[in-house]
Amino acid sequence: MIDTTTLFEIEDAHTSGAYPKRPTALLRGEGVYAYDEQGNRYLDATSGQGVTALGHCHPAITQAVTEQAQTLITCPEAFYNDRRAELYELLVSITPADLNRFFFCNSGAEAIEGALKVAKLLTQREGIVATKRAFHGRTTGALSMTWTPKYRKPFQSWLPHVTHIAYGDIEAAREVITEDTAAIVVEAVQGEGGVYPADPEYLQALREICDTTGTLLIIDEIQAGIGRTGKWFAFEHAGIVPDIFTMGKAIAGGLPMGAVCWREAHGQIPRSTHGSTFGGNPLVCATSIATLTTIRDENLVQQAAENGRWFLEQLEALNLQSVREVRGRGLMIGLELRGRVTPILKALQEDHSILALPAGLTTLRFLPPLIITRDELQTIVDAVAQVLD
Numbered sequence: 001m002i003d004t005t006t007l008f009e010i011e012d013a014h015t016s017g018a019y020p021k022r023p024t025a026l027l028r029g030e031g032v033y034a035y036d037e038q039g040n041r042y043l044d045a046t047s048g049q050g051v052t053a054l055g056h057c058h059p060a061i062t063q064a065v066t067e068q069a070q071t072l073i074t075c076p077e078a079f080y081n082d083r084r085a086e087l088y089e090l091l092v093s094i095t096p097a098d099l100n101r102f103f104f105c106n107s108g109a110e111a112i113e114g115a116l117k118v119a120k121l122l123t124q125r126e127g128i129v130a131t132k133r134a135f136h137g138r139t140t141g142a143l144s145m146t147w148t149p150k151y152r153k154p155f156q157s158w159l160p161h162v163t164h165i166a167y168g169d170i171e172a173a174r175e176v177i178t179e180d181t182a183a184i185v186v187e188a189v190q191g192e193g194g195v196y197p198a199d200p201e202y203l204q205a206l207r208e209i210c211d212t213t214g215t216l217l218i219i220d221e222i223q224a225g226i227g228r229t230g231k232w233f234a235f236e237h238a239g240i241v242p243d244i245f246t247m248g249k250a251i252a253g254g255l256p257m258g259a260v261c262w263r264e265a266h267g268q269i270p271r272s273t274h275g276s277t278f279g280g281n282p283l284v285c286a287t288s289i290a291t292l293t294t295i296r297d298e299n300l301v302q303q304a305a306e307n308g309r310w311f312l313e314q315l316e317a318l319n320l321q322s323v324r325e326v327r328g329r330g331l332m333i334g335l336e337l338r339g340r341v342t343p344i345l346k347a348l349q350e351d352h353s354i355l356a357l358p359a360g361l362t363t364l365r366f367l368p369p370l371i372i373t374r375d376e377l378q379t380i381v382d383a384v385a386q387v388l389d
């Protein structure tokens with residue numbers, strides 16, 4: 001066992017440098033709590049970036065991982081597998097309309113890459129439209145649609161055929177989406193960009209524009225999906241059905257998994273046009289099944305809707321001078337501050353043992369596990385009131 005000072009030194013000596021890091025090591029987790037190297041307990045309102053929908057080490061997940069690890073861990077899609085079949089059926093039961101075709105992969109960015117390839121294959125078109133403030137991941141294709149110049153600029157010359165338009169601007173969408181556009185990619189609630197929920201009318205207008213031009217509507221549900229916003233998928237708030245949508249983060253309750261889903265009406269993609277070594281392996285499929293059935297059986301989507309609304313109302317009722325706006329849907333909540341978010345995150349962690357996230361430079365973001373109780377949310381509200389007073 002490495003002693004804790006050494007742990008920091010080793011990481012610093014070898015990390016890529018890509019990550020801004022907090023001087024805290026998380027060594028253990030249970031439910032909504034995570035524990036650091038000194039045994040301090042934190043209320044984890046990050047869910048590890050929206051991943052642990054059921055909290056840390058939920059018994060259903062631990063059991064699924066353990067049992068499947070003793071049965072079969074890997075099985076490429078060149079073979080059939082019982083867990084994968086079961087997961088397909090479960091996903092079909094929670095997706096609307098004929099969203100019945102899936103490609104399984106290992107991360108959000110990979111799901112976005114997959115969605116782009118599917119769109120290209122289905123339409124034989126080049127053009128992609130994305131939105132300002134969007135975040136779709138860090139691989140080359142996904143990055144080309146991500147907005148933040150800090151992430152994208154050093155690689156800009158690699159990324160053709162993408163036009164960015166303002167999020168929510170229907171006229172701009174009408175102007176740039178044409179019969180040469182393969183797809184428009186959009187988050188139903190922008191996460192990383194500052195927690196901006198789309199107006200239902202915006203997504204409805206995009207649906208109509210796509211229908212008119214034969215463009216595919218891709219919704220990125222990697223952060224907002226799997227119950228977080230109080231619906232299984234955030235596009236459901238607008239009552240629309242996308243052609244393609246992506247999943248990641250919470251889909252397997254903590255294990256790395258991504259998925260692309262598209263409408264049966266569009267058919268399959270041609271043989272050998274895509275693939276993944278680890279994608280859809282039995283271990284993550286079993287864990288995803290445990291995650292989704294627990295969310296369904298414990299009614300956590302409804303609970304996220306109700307507790308999220310209550311949480312947002314409590315935060316608004318604080319009426320804090322230093323807060324410009326409280327935004328969000330379900331348990332995906334952002335407070336846009338008048339100042340920088342970094343000192344606020346530090347104060348929440350150090351003075352109140354609460355872990356929260358930034359979304360851009362000035363938005364404080366909460367992505368608590370869906371199992372969080374009102375008492376625990378109240379603890380966050382009280383801490384916010386003190387820290388932002």
Ligand SMILES: *Cc1c(COP(=O)(O)O)cnc(C)c1O
Nearest residue numbers: 107108109135136137191222223
């Ligand atoms: C996190 C995120 C991604 C990227 O997922 P990774 O697993 O980090 O590659 C893509 N889109 C959205 C909306 C995200 O929140």
